Amino acid sequence: MLPRIPNLLSRRWIALLAPAVLAAASMSPAHAADAVPTATASPAAVTSEFDGQRAFGYLKSLCALGPRYSGSPGMQQQQALIAAHMQELGLQVERQEFDGPRGRRGATPMANLIVSLNPAAKERIILCAHYDTRPRPDRDPNPRLRTRGKFVGANDGASGTAALMELAQHLRGVGGRRGVDLVFFDGEEFVFTQRDRYFLGSEHFARQYRDEPPQHKYAAAVLLDMIADKRLGIKYDGFSNRWSDSRPLVDEIWDTARKLGVWEFTRSEWPTAVSDDHLALHNIAKIPACDIIDFAYPDPLNSFWHTTADVPENCSAESLGKVGRVVLTWVRGRLGVAGGDSP
Numbered sequence: 001m002l003p004r005i006p007n008l009l010s011r012r013w014i015a016l017l018a019p020a021v022l023a024a025a026s027m028s029p030a031h032a033a034d035a036v037p038t039a040t041a042s043p044a045a046v047t048s049e050f051d052g053q054r055a056f057g058y059l060k061s062l063c064a065l066g067p068r069y070s071g072s073p074g075m076q077q078q079q080a081l082i083a084a085h086m087q088e089l090g091l092q093v094e095r096q097e098f099d100g101p102r103g104r105r106g107a108t109p110m111a112n113l114i115v116s117l118n119p120a121a122k123e124r125i126i127l128c129a130h131y132d133t134r135p136r137p138d139r140d141p142n143p144r145l146r147t148r149g150k151f152v153g154a155n156d157g158a159s160g161t162a163a164l165m166e167l168a169q170h171l172r173g174v175g176g177r178r179g180v181d182l183v184f185f186d187g188e189e190f191v192f193t194q195r196d197r198y199f200l201g202s203e204h205f206a207r208q209y210r211d212e213p214p215q216h217k218y219a220a221a222v223l224l225d226m227i228a229d230k231r232l233g234i235k236y237d238g239f240s241n242r243w244s245d246s247r248p249l250v251d252e253i254w255d256t257a258r259k260l261g262v263w264e265f266t267r268s269e270w271p272t273a274v275s276d277d278h279l280a281l282h283n284i285a286k287i288p289a290c291d292i293i294d295f296a297y298p299d300p301l302n303s304f305w306h307t308t309a310d311v312p313e314n315c316s317a318e319s320l321g322k323v324g325r326v327v328l329t330w331v332r333g334r335l336g337v338a339g340g341d342s343p
């Protein structure tokens with residue numbers, strides 16, 4: 001279950017990590033705790049299976065920053081944390097900046113973050129998540145908390161972000177014809193009223209790709225959202241399941257889940273169509289896309305979604321690990337590296 005990384009290259013990565021160990025020592029305790037195991041890991045460990053526990057550590061570090069809605073201090077700290085994490089792995093973070101809605105103090109600054117693995121490859125796959133959190137827990141059962149409560153988005157925001165941080169560990173050495181872009185979308189839900197628009201980051205990203213086509217072409221996009229529910233259940237999202245260019249992608253991923261025995265991926269559809277960042281990627285950028293989402297958090301009768309109960313205590317490292325293993329195995333298959341599923 002190892003990707004195709006020559007030993008020599010792996011050792012070089014470790015050598016590159018040495019300064020990062022020193023850097024980690026001066027970081028916040030929460031992040032330093034995450035960084036040290038990475039930096040001291042053996043080459044084999046670095047390329048091993050998706051580690052749900054380690055990913056859960058990232059989820060907790062992100063939530064410890066507090067609310068991370070677009071333009072907030074928590075968002076800035078999160079951007080620094082992700083940049084430091086990627087730097088430790090020898091990876092660069094590209095900021096795709098754009099203006100969000102205008103408020104009294106001008107436009108809200110927003111930025112998608114893009115981490116390119118094997119950047120020279122012309123055929124690429126997007127693994128993505130939104131990393132902003134909703135400004136308010138406006139579905140909280142307590143009406144007072146809907147405007148005044150704290151929303152840290154452990155499942156809705158941090159879970160996908162943490163998964164991308166863990167995936168970077170495993171995919172950073174990828175070579176060959178194909179590459180991966182890890183994309184963190186801003187402005188997915190910078191919404192205060194019914195009139196506010198969702199998906200600002202993914203729409204910006206998709207329009208850029210359409211209007212100023214880059215050298216590379218995206219073959220597929222997989223969105224991760226709300227994937228750490230303790231009672232994990234992943235159904236088809238109603239859009240990608242019906243898009244003829246995306247349905248084969250959905251089948252590949254669900255087939256991989258079946259082969260891995262991750263039975264939480266079920267072959268039924270969410271009763272309501274799930275609008276999410278994958279819509280822009282498909283409809284504007286014309287990329288086959290799908291959304292891996294557990295919309296019943298924790299179950300259809302009870303929901304922590306957009307409430308103050310969306311906290312790490314209501315999430316699970318095991319669930320995060322299951323989804324992560326499916327995605328990593330699928331993408332390795334698509335990249336044609338060891339440890340992947342052959343379609």
Ligand SMILES: [Zn+2]
Binds near residue numbers: 134156189306
């Ligand atoms: Zn949300």
